[in-house]
Amino acid sequence: MSHAVVVGVDGSAQSAAAAEWAAYQAHRSGQALRMVHAGGAEPTLSAEPVDRAQSLPRLVLELRDHLADVLPGLEISCEHVPGHPAYALVAAGDRDGLLVLGSRGLGGLAGLLVGSVAQRAAAHAACPVVLVRADTDGGGVESGVVVGVDSARPGTEVLAFAFEQAAERGAKLRVLESRNLPTGRYVTEAPVDPPEITEGLAAGALVRLQDALAPWRKKFPEVRVEAEVTAWPAGRALVEASRSASLVVVGRRTPRIRPAVPGLGAVAHTVLHHTHSPVAVVPHD
Template sequence: MTVGLNGTPESLAAAGWGAHEAMVRNRPLLLVSAWEWQPYSHAPLASTEMPEQRSRRLPEEAANHLALRYPGLGIATKQLTGPPPEMLCQAAAEAEMLVLGTTGLGALTGFLMGSVAMATVAHTHRPVVLVRPGSSAATFPTEDGAAREMPVSEKDDVRDGPVLAAIDLGPTTDGVLQFAFEAAAAHSGDVQVIYSWNPPVGYVQGIGGDLRWRADIAAEGAGGVHALLGPWREKYPEVSITERPEVGSPGRHLVGAAASSSLVVIGRRTNRHWPRKPRIGHVAHAVLHHSPAPVAVIPQDSPRLAAKETGFDETGPKAE
C-alpha cells in the first residue's frame, strides 16, 4: 500500500485512508514524496527550509503520527527525486495500490483535480485510489511550527456504505469486480453493482415506444449482470450483492449512488491505437470530479506490460 504525499490536507487524508486500509488488509504502508529539482530554487520567504528538505520531512511526520494511531502497522517512508507523476507511477508499479489526495469542493461542485493526480491516474497501470478530505480533522505541529491536518480518529478515515462497482460488461469488468469484492471482503461489507447504459439520441421515437424500450433494456441488463456475477457469488459467499441495472447517464447514476457508498470502483480502458495518449474516459472524469466517496480507478490489464512498467519514457508514456 503506497500513499503519495505533498503536504496538503488532501494528501494527509489520503495517508489516513491508506493506513486504515493497510491495517485492515494486513499490508505494510509506504509513504512517498516526490521532489523535482528546479534551477534557482530557493526557500520561501516564510521559511528557511529548502524544498528538498521539506519533501524529505513530510513522509516522516505523517509516519510518526500514523504510528501512534496504528501501533501494529509497518510504516516506511521514501523520498523520490524527479517529476512527481513519473515518480508516483514508479511507486505504483511496485505497490498493490497507490493512494492520492484530491481537493474537495463540495458535493455539488465536486473535485478540483490536480494535474499530478490526473496524470498519474491516466498513465499508471496499477489501481489508484483518489481520496478527498473529510469534514472532521485535527492538527498536529511540525518542526517549522506550521499545523497540518489529519483525521481525528480511525472512523474519519473511512465511510459507511457498500462498495460501489461500476461495470460496462467490457474489458475492464473483471478488474473492477475483483478490486470491489476484495475491498468489501476485507471490511466485511457489501457490494453494489451498477450497470448503466445511455441510449443514443433518437434510438426510439414516441413515448410508448420509449417506455417499452426502457423496460426491455432494463430486463436484458438485469439478466446479463446477474449471470456475470454468478462466479463472484461463489467466490465471495460472505459478501452481499445488490444489482442495479440502469438506463440513462452512467456518470449521473454513479455520482448519485456514491453519496451512500464507502468506495467507488471504476475501470479505465487503455488506448491500444494511441498508447502515447492515455485517456481516462468521460464517465470516469465525472465520477472523479463529483464523487463524495473515495474513487478507485482500475486500469485494463495488458499482457504486454512488464511487471514494473512505469508508463513513461523520455518523450512521454511508453507504448504498450
C-alpha cells in the same frame, strides 16, 4: 495482491486524508504502508549513506508518527523519491500494486476535484489508483463499495478489485450498469409507458448483469451484492451513488497500442471530478 499500499504525501490536508485512508487499507489487508514524498532533484553524491527520511518535510514526518500511534501494529516506511511527482508516484505504485493520492477537493458539481498530479497518475498507472478528498474519514463508518460495469465487457480487473475491497471491509457491493432505456428513472422503479417495452428491456439487461456477476458471487460468497441497471448516464449514476458509499470503483481501459497521451475516459473523468467519496481507478484490458 499488492506488496504494500503506496501513498503520496506532501504535507497538505489532501495528502493527510489520503495517508489515513491508505493506512487503514493497509491495516485491513495485512500489508505495509509506504509513504512517498515525490519531487525534486537527485541527492548529491556522497561517500556517506543517504538517509532519505532527512529530506522529508516536518509535516510528513509528523503524519507518519501520528499513523504509527493510531495503528501501532502497522508497518510504515517513509521516503523521498526524486523526479516529477506524477511519474515518481506512478513508478512507486506500479512496483507495489496500489497507489493512493489526495485530490484537490473544491467540492460541489461546479468544482474540479482532481489536481494535475493526481489526474496524470490515474491516467498513466498500471496499478489501481485511489483518489481521496480532504474531508474523507479513512477509518470512518463503512457504507459500502460501488462499482460501475458494462456486462458485455465487465472488466476482470475492475470486478476483482471491487469484490476484494468489499470482502476486506465486510461491506455490501453495489454493482451499477447504465443502459439506454426508454425511461429517465431507475429501471427497478415503476415502469413508464409503454410498460411492456420498458420491463422487457430492464429484465433482459438485469439478467445479463447477474450472469456476468455469477462467477464473482461464487468466488466471494461472503460479499452481499446488489445489482442494478439504470437509465441514467453512467457518470451521473456513479456520482449520485458516491453520496452513500465509502469507495467508488471505475475502470480505465488500457488500449492495445499505447497512445501518446493516455486518457481516463469520459465516465472516470466525470466521477473523479464530481465524486463525494474516494474513487479507485482500475486499469483493465
